[in-house]
Amino acid sequence: MALVANKADLETKRQVDNEEGELYAQENGLFFIETSAKTAQNVNELFYEIAKRLVKARPARPAGMTLHDETRSRGRRLFCCST
Template identity: 60%
Template sequence: MALAANKSDLDSQREVPTEEGEQFSQENGMFYIETSAKTAQNTNELFYEIAKRLARVSPPKRSGINLNPETPERKGFCCLG
């Protein structure tokens, strides 16, 4: 699904060129993104893209639970303290 190249902040120590990562991910049906945990570059984007793609292939099922606090029919939940 995703190929994340980490440590993009250490470009001088790169061992795999961007083009190689992109090509590998394309050949294997994944999307490619370069990230850095140190600088937070593309970390949110990575998780957002995964969630977006998961929602497309497996949409969330309706549970029947109303999570909108503005509607009067909302009842309290067990276990909320």
């Protein structure tokens, strides 16, 4: 799904060229992104892209828990779930 290069903030200590990572990802059907945990560069973008791709790969199907809305005394609403 993804090839992630971390420590993008350490450009001078780079071991793999950006182009090499891009090419490898493309050849293997992956998307490529460089990130930095230290500076948060592209971290949100990475998770957003993964989430988008997961939704496309596995659409939601109606199954599992059902949410029940019940009103109790004093007008308070309680929610409960069941399978």
